């Protein structure tokens with residue numbers, strides 16, 4: 288066997304590849320712990336372009352357009368802690384249970400991902416081991432540490448959604464995503480609906496489930512944390528001024544919610 292080829296299958300990330308986990312303001316005082324599973328669209332050098340055209344690699348199938356700019360601003364405004372994942376969801380989706388078809392998609396919306404076809408179990412495992420696992424291990428460790436020192440923790444998973452999906456325009460500006468939490472999504476909806484210019488989705492454009500999601504079920508629900516997902520429509524946060532406006536709006540709303548939770552002894 289050719290040693291170089293054998294060696295290449297041992298490791299996905301090499302010299303020149305960045306670490307998957309990106310963190311901001313780890314010492315932040317806020318109870319809000321922000322995550323961004325689809326923050327980046329970087330591809331490991333070893334995977335080339337996955338056989339996907341550059342014009343598709345900048346689309347929503349590869350990442351959550353605009354959410355990085357919102358997350359970076361919001362985390363500072365709230366003095367919160369952000370944990371984000373830099374590699375494209377086309378490499379491995381950090382908000383899917385490993386093993387489901389959409390974890391390493393061979394087709395995303397209508398776009399084929401040739402570099403994901405016919406992968407060996409070892410190749411799939413390598414993506415999990417080097418990207419998915421470190422990201423989720425870090426979130427888990429941060430929650431452990433916060434619990435240990437009695438620091439209140441409210442998990443907010445940040446996402447963005449495409450304005451048109453399979454040709455169907457989506458009317459919502461923002462949506463909450465949730466499953467078992469009965470506290471935070473209700474407060475988020477109440478506050479968002481108080482903003483007269485917004486069309487707000489209640490578990491739209493997506494609802495959280497154990498099969499289609501990972502971060503909320505595993506780090507929020509299973510750990511007993513108050514949690515919600517937030518989805519912002521991508522055309523609203525394409526540029527820096529949109530990202531700034533949405534970060535300011537969410538910071539204001541989340542601060543109000545924090546005050547309510549505090550009053551009720553929940554954060």
Ligand SMILES: [Zn+2]
Nearest residue numbers: 325351446447
């Ligand atoms: Zn997302």
